[in-house]
Amino acid sequence: MSLHVRPLRASEFLQWRDLRLRALRESPDAFGSRYEDQVQWPLARWQERAAALAAGDTQMMFVAETGDGQLAGCAGAHVQSDGDPMVISMWTAPERRRQGVARRLLDALADWGRGRGARRLTLWVVRGNRSATQLYLSCGFRSTQVSVTNEHGHVEDELSLEL
Numbered sequence: 001m002s003l004h005v006r007p008l009r010a011s012e013f014l015q016w017r018d019l020r021l022r023a024l025r026e027s028p029d030a031f032g033s034r035y036e037d038q039v040q041w042p043l044a045r046w047q048e049r050a051a052a053l054a055a056g057d058t059q060m061m062f063v064a065e066t067g068d069g070q071l072a073g074c075a076g077a078h079v080q081s082d083g084d085p086m087v088i089s090m091w092t093a094p095e096r097r098r099q100g101v102a103r104r105l106l107d108a109l110a111d112w113g114r115g116r117g118a119r120r121l122t123l124w125v126v127r128g129n130r131s132a133t134q135l136y137l138s139c140g141f142r143s144t145q146v147s148v149t150n151e152h153g154h155v156e157d158e159l160s161l162e163l
Ligand SMILES: CC(C)(COP(=O)(O)OP(=O)(O)OC[C@H]1O[C@@H](n2cnc3c(N)ncnc32)[C@H](O)[C@@H]1OP(=O)(O)O)[C@@H](O)C(=O)NCCC(=O)NCCS
Pocket: 027, 030, 031, 090, 091, 092, 093, 096, 097, 098, 099, 100, 101, 102, 103, 104, 124, 125, 126, 129, 130, 131, 132, 134, 135, 136, 138
């Protein structure tokens, strides 16, 4: 499988919208955002969002591009006040799963974090999301023993990876 992991470009806001809406519709319980809300965003908002992510300053988004130019996955990060990035929006298109796409996206995020001098990557995973939890553990993330109940009533566990 030909696959290129690279930062999202500001000019790709339409592809970014399609990818993100597909992820929210396909995995409604995996994310804090809701398809029903974001499907109503005007294009200008997607354009602003893609531009902010592409700037790579306090936010970052890596995408996995297939040989035919389609975006088949993404993983991003928000830089927190302590300078360490929090992983967001981890998703692989169903037809591309179990082919190492998510692992490559996380590797790219870890390299990017190291390049900024970050100490660790953190993230929240909904308890019971077995595939995501297995992914993170297999990539070296470990539980911080911190959990919260999110606004949708799901328990989320915090995991972190030392860089
Ligand atoms: C979780 C998710 C991102 C994994 O993406 P992926 O590209 O299929 O993952 P990879 O192929 O890189 O898998 C790497 C490792 O993760 C683990 N893993 C991934 N999917 C798994 C599954 N369904 N069951 C068990 N382990 C799994 C395995 O250890 C795997 O290595 P292996 O294939 O050599 O056994 C994908 O299933 C997804 O998009 N799920 C819905 C959205 C989601 O839950 N996002 C996370 C929000 S916190």
